[in-house]
Amino acid sequence: MNSIHMDPFIRSEREADIAVRSDRLAMTFAERAAEHDRDGSFPFENFDDLREAGYLKLTVPAGFGGEEASLYEMLLAQERLAKGDGSTALAVGWHVSQMLQLRIKQSWPPKLYEEFCRRAVDEGAMINQFASEPSTGSPSRGGRPQTTAVRTEGGYLLxxxxxxxxxxxxxxQFTVTAYxxxxxxxxTFYVRRGPGISMEETWNxxxxxxxxxxxxxxxxxxxPEEERLDQWEGNDGSALGTSKSDHGGALLHIPACYLGIAWAARDFAVRFAAEYRPSSLPGPIADLPHIRHKIGEMESERITARTLLYSVADRWDRLPDARPSMKPELGLAKTVATNAALRIVDLAMRIVGxxxxSRTLPLERMYRDVRAGLHNPPMEDAVGAMLAQRAIGEAADI
Ligand SMILES: Cc1cc2nc3c(=O)[nH]c(=O)nc-3n(C[C@H](O)[C@H](O)[C@H](O)COP(=O)(O)OP(=O)(O)OC[C@H]3O[C@@H](n4cnc5c(N)ncnc54)[C@H](O)[C@@H]3O)c2cc1C
Structure with a gap:
């Protein structure tokens, strides 16, 4: 039986197809992951494969030729992709999650939105938002950007x-926040690559x-004036952050990614435990009680985190009216999953010994990769504060 049949979170043929495609891509990406990790190079060929496989239209509306994946389906796809290479999954996750978010928010000028969706489908165009800055830190804290937008004839200079x-x-192209x-x-501005834009290779x-x-x-x-995006948000009278917001649902691509990395670490460790037979033992280390205990702990962390992640996503998909009240759970799913991923990779390494x-095995890369989850939004203290605020509010109503 393969992992598709064993995954209790796959509920339909369509979800199985989505999972199979990600598994196939992940197998190819896994072969390239060590080299790109070592060199800090960008895996352009993975993105060619994603484009060819139709992955880049995953969350684009069906009306524009996309697959219109639900949040739940996007997470299934992303988690499995991350089994092959966490970096590629997180990077493409920004694109597919933003396409999902835009589908909900409809916050771009309609002509620009349609043009971009069609390019995503036909050419594999991608998008990401650049909001973080050296002195403002995480945009989730609401700090004022140092990047400026100065009005000029017909638009702005950023x-x-x-x-x-x-x-x-x-x-x-990308979207950029500016003061x-x-x-x-x-x-928020839609910026096309062109004069005045450069990249400094600082990521190390x-x-x-x-x-x-x-x-x-x-x-x-x-x-140009018409590609300033924030002025479209709420044009129909609905306030930004209320009826047309996704309330953070699309950000669940982040925990899905870190759980995918942990899944690969768990598979590696369990396989290793079943095969490794040191000369001091009559059988494989998988027979030892302390190894079994660690495998049990990995499973408990993984099943708990996945159950929370997929149940929150399912509720978000089915109950749009409940989304405004789901922010604490969405954040909780992220912090539970990222902490579980850290713990699972740690346990996997303890099992392997x-x-x-060794840099010849993938575990040390996974150990380093899952660490990044702590620094993707929402941050743990912010989630704790949301949960506390709700509990205190509920207590006041009793
Ligand atoms: C792999 C990866 C990919 C990323 N990709 C993107 C991307 O594509 N686009 C993008 O815009 N960003 C991206 N980010 C950036 C990310 O969203 C954060 O901006 C970044 O990780 C810095 O977060 P921070 O909490 O460390 O920063 P800071 O906000 O500078 O925080 C530093 C420390 O101060 C504390 N702190 C700061 N302000 C407050 C506050 N108001 N209240 C309480 N505590 C505070 C924090 O808890 C932390 O301990 C990425 C990050 C990572 C790791």
């Missing part, structure tokens, strides 16, 4: 530096080394 710009090596000084407001981290998350430099980059430290 200048500044964005950090952590995942996917940048392969993008021809619009004459309005004292943060704006311990984990997620192949995400290409370099610095984006903008020097008086012209953006000293050889798990």
């Amino acid at each position: 200048s500044g530096r964005k950090t952590f710009s995942s996917l940048l090596p392969v993008l021809d 619009v000084e004459d309005e004292e407001k943060i704006g 981290t311990m984990g997620m080394r192949a995400t290409g998350s370099h610095d984006l430099l903008l020097a008086d980059v012209f953006v 000293g050889s798990s430290l």
Whole structure:
């Protein structure tokens, strides 16, 4: 029986097809992962494969030729992709999650949105948002960007530096946040690669080394008035962050990615335990009680995290009206999954023993990669604060 039949979270033929495609891509990416990790190089060939496999239209609306995947389906696809290479999964995850988010929010000018969706389907165009900066830190904290947008004839001139710009090596367009000084407001802009744009190859981290998350430099980059995106949000009277927001649902691609990496580590360790027969023992180490205990712990972490992740995603898909109240659970699913992923990879390495430290095995890369999950949004303290605020509010109503 293969992993598709054994996965209790696959509920339909369509989901099985989505899973099979990701498994197939993951097998190819796994062969390239060590080299890109070692060199910190961007896996362009993985993105050619994703494009060819139709993966880049996963969450694009069916009306524009996309697959219109639900949140649940996107997570199944992303988790399995990350089994092969966490960096590629996280990087493409920004694109597919933003296409899902845009489908819900409808926050772009309609003509631009349709044009981009069609390009995603026909050419494999991708998008990501660049909001992080050296001095503002995580955009999830709401800090004011140092990047500025200055009004000029017919549009704006953007200048500044964005950090952590995942996917940048392969993008021809992206969205950028900037402070619009004459309005004292943060704006969001659709920026096309062109004059004034450059990339500084700053990304040299311990984990997620192949995400290409370099610095984006903008020097008086012209953006036409009609490609300022935030002024479209809420044009129909609905306030941004209420009826048309995804309330953070699409961000669940992040925990799916880290659980996928942990899944691969778990598979590796369990296989190793079944095969490794040191001369001091009559059979494989999988027969030892302390190894079984560790395998049991990995399973308990993995099943708990997946159950929470997929049940929250299912609820988000089925109950749009409940989304505004789901933010604490969405955040909890992320923190539970990323902490579980850290624990699972750690246990996998303890099972394998000293050889798990070897660069010839994939575990040490997975150990470094899952660490990045702590620094993707929402942050753990913010999730704790949301849960506490809700509990305290409920107590006041009793
Ligand atoms: C692999 C990877 C890919 C990424 N890709 C992207 C991307 O494509 N686009 C993008 O825009 N960003 C991206 N990011 C950036 C990410 O969203 C964060 O901006 C970045 O990780 C910095 O987060 P931080 O919490 O360490 O930063 P900071 O906000 O600078 O925080 C530093 C420390 O101060 C604390 N702190 C700071 N402010 C507050 C506050 N107000 N309240 C409480 N505590 C605070 C934090 O808890 C932390 O301990 C990526 C990050 C990673 C790791």
